[in-house]
C-alpha cells in the first residue's frame with residue numbers, strides 16, 4: 001500500500017518523571033524547556049538534568065521532578081521559535097488556546113498542581129544570563145543564587161533594561177502575558193522562575209550555566225521550604 005503523506009505534524013510532548021524516595025513526599029517541580037523551538041540550550045540542559053536525576057537519586061530524594069525537555073516539538077523540528085502553526089506558544093497560556101501543545105500543557109499544569117515551575121529559555125539579544133521571577137523573597141533567595149551559580153560559565157546581563165523590562169542585576173520582576181505558568185486559580189500559587197541564557201554564546205557554556213542554575217534553584221528552594229516550615 002502506498003504511504004499517504006501525513007498532514008498532521010507530530011505534537012507529542014515528552015515527559016520524564018523523577019520520583020522522591022518516599023512516594024508522595026516530595027516537593028513537586030515542573031521543569032519546562034523548548035517552548036521556543038529554536039532555543040536548544042534548555043532542552044540539552046534538561047536532558048543532562050534527567051541523567052543527573054537518574055544517576056544521583058539521593059541528591060533529589062525529597063523532590064518529585066517532572067521534566068518536559070521539548071514543549072514545542074514542531075518548532076524544534078523546524079528550527080523556529082514559533083510552532084508549525086506560526087504561533088509563539090509562550091503567549092498562549094490560560095487564554096482559551098486550542099493549540100494541541102497548549103491544551104496538553106495546560107492539562108498537565110492543572111492536574112499536577114506544581115509547587116514550582118522552572119522555565120528555560122535563551123535570548124539572542126542578550127549578552128548574559130538573566131531571569132524573571134515574582135516577588136522580593138524569591139528573587140533574593142532563588143534567582144540571585146541561580147545567577148551566581150551560572151556565572152562560572154557565562155556572565156550576567158547587568159543592563160538596566162532587558163527585553164524591554166526594567167532589570168536589576170539580571171532580575172526582572174515583570175513579565176509577558178500568556179506565558180507558561182500555573183493555572184490562574186491555583187492556590188497557593190506556584191513559585192515560577194524563568195531562566196535565560198544568551199543564545200549566541202557557545203552552546204556548551206549555555207547548557208552548563210543552565211544546569212548549574214537549576215541545581216542551585218533546587219538547593220535553595222529546599223532551604224526556603226525548611227525555613228518556612230520552622231516559622
Ligand SMILES: [Zn+2]
Nearest residue numbers: 036039121122
Ligand atoms: Zn524563549
